[in-house]
Amino acid sequence: MTATTAGRDDLAVSARKTGFRTLVGKLARDPFAVASAVTIAVFLLAAILADPITAITGNDPFTYHQDLLDGQGQPLGWGGGISADHWFGVEPLTGRDLFSIVVYGARTSLFIGISATLLSVLIGTIVGITSGYFGGWYDRIMSRIVDVMFGFPVLVFLIALMAIIPADLPRPPFIVLVIGLFGWPGISRIVRGQALALRERNFVVASKAMGARSGRIVLGQVLPNVGATIIVVTSLIIPGMIAAEAALSFLGVGVTPPTPSWGRTIGDAILWVRTSPMYLVFPGAALFLVTLAFNVFGDSLRDALDPRTARR
Numbered sequence: 001m002t003a004t005t006a007g008r009d010d011l012a013v014s015a016r017k018t019g020f021r022t023l024v025g026k027l028a029r030d031p032f033a034v035a036s037a038v039t040i041a042v043f044l045l046a047a048i049l050a051d052p053i054t055a056i057t058g059n060d061p062f063t064y065h066q067d068l069l070d071g072q073g074q075p076l077g078w079g080g081g082i083s084a085d086h087w088f089g090v091e092p093l094t095g096r097d098l099f100s101i102v103v104y105g106a107r108t109s110l111f112i113g114i115s116a117t118l119l120s121v122l123i124g125t126i127v128g129i130t131s132g133y134f135g136g137w138y139d140r141i142m143s144r145i146v147d148v149m150f151g152f153p154v155l156v157f158l159i160a161l162m163a164i165i166p167a168d169l170p171r172p173p174f175i176v177l178v179i180g181l182f183g184w185p186g187i188s189r190i191v192r193g194q195a196l197a198l199r200e201r202n203f204v205v206a207s208k209a210m211g212a213r214s215g216r217i218v219l220g221q222v223l224p225n226v227g228a229t230i231i232v233v234t235s236l237i238i239p240g241m242i243a244a245e246a247a248l249s250f251l252g253v254g255v256t257p258p259t260p261s262w263g264r265t266i267g268d269a270i271l272w273v274r275t276s277p278m279y280l281v282f283p284g285a286a287l288f289l290v291t292l293a294f295n296v297f298g299d300s301l302r303d304a305l306d307p308r309t310a311r312r
Contacts (some may be wrong), residue, residue, distance in 0.1 A: 026304040033300035039293035043286075047107040054100040057085060061104045061260045065095030080278035088282045091265075092272045098279065102286050104260035109287070112175050112255075113242035119180030120241070121234050124187030129226065131188075132195025133218055142188075149185040155247070158182070162253035171255050179244050187233050194226040228305045235298035239291035246287055262287045 027033040046053060054060055068081050073093040075081030080089030080098070088098035131142040158178060165174060198204055199222070207217050248254030249263030257264070262283045269280035 023304055027300060030300050030304070032296050033304070036293040036297040036300065039289055040297060043106050043110060043290050043293075046103050047110045050103045050107050053103055054097075057087060057097065057099060059086065059097035059100045061096055061100040062258055063096065065090055065097070068095045069093070074275060080276045082278070089276075089278050091268075092276050092279060098282055101260045101265055102262070102282050105262040105265060105283060106286065106290070108172060108255055108259060108261050109242050109245055109263070110290070112172055112179070112245040113238050115176040116180040116183060116241040116244075117234060117238045119176065120183035120237060121187055121230060123181070124184035125191050125223075125226075125230055127184065128188040128191025129195045129218055129222055132192035133199050133214070133222055135196075135199075139192075143192075146185045146188055149182070152182075154182045158244075158248060159251060159253050162248060167256070171259070175245055175248065175254060179241055183237065183241065183244075187230070187237065190229060190233055191226055194229055195222055198222050198225055232298060232302045232305060235294060235301055239294040242287070242291055242294075 027037070065086075068076055068086070068090050069092070070076055075090045075092060075095070077083060077089075080092075081095075082089045086097050086099065088102060090096060091098055091101065127142055127146075131139040161178060162171075162175070165171075204217060204221055207221060245254060245261070246263030246266065249261040250267040252264070252267065254263055255261040265283040266280060266287065269276075269283065273280050
């Protein structure tokens with residue numbers, strides 16, 4: 001390696017560090033970004049540390065407490081059985097601790113939402129960059145596939161598919177696979193547009209003229225320049241994936257009992273909303289807060305990475 005090449009590499013590393021510090025500084029000055037980041041961090045910590053957190057109350061989401069219910073399955077006491085031992089009350093009919101259900105439900109929902117998003121982003125990025133950069137017949141074929149995927153009744157297909165899979169098959173990984181495989185067309189279309197513009201830029205044309213291989217150009221020049229777009233789109237896709245899992249569980253074809261899930265808990269709570277409204281409030285508030293936080297943080301991240309915002 002020559003001294004000139006080493007100097008260029010050092011400058012590139014220094015520029016990336018400076019850009020990262022600038023991005024963090026912009027986000028730190030945005031109160032909405034800070035609030036949403038804190039909210040996301042709290043839910044992630046709750047999902048990771050669900051065991052020690054629920055151990056504080058001495059409860060888990062699987063133990064029945066029939067002594068906390070009346071003869072009709074209603075929780076005894078105020079607010080659906082809220083007490084020092086059961087912070088969010090208990091579940092009707094079973095008496096399971098609702099706080100534990102919400103905390104463990106965060107683990108299920110965030111695992112499925114984030115994992116499905118990563119799978120969709122991986123597929124969409126590969127398809128978008130390759131079709132946009134290479135073009136030709138490959139681009140035409142992939143564009144038609146994306147058009148078909150956009151018009152496909154995904155939710156109906158997911159409901160039918162989840163209803164027929166074997167009961168002994170682990171649901172969370174299967175839901176990740178199914179949702180992820182149907183969630184990539186949107187990001188593929190966005191990345192393709194970026195790749196189409198980048199392949200006409202002078203530095204890409206110059207690399208081609210110098211004989212650089214296509215794989216090296218795609219990985220070394222095109223991909224880094226669409227990285228910011230991919231990061232922003234990823235942060236905006238996650239809440240949609242979480243909502244998709246919640247919708248499937250709400251309809252009874254998602255995560256199966258006794259695995260805690262916000263969507264299934266909300267679906268069960270609908271039947272008790274008149275007599276035990278807190279059973280719906282807590283899981284519904286958790287789902288609302290985490291999806292709102294990801295959306296707000298994605299918007300803030302997009303504004304921070306947009307040079308037009310800095311000029312304004």
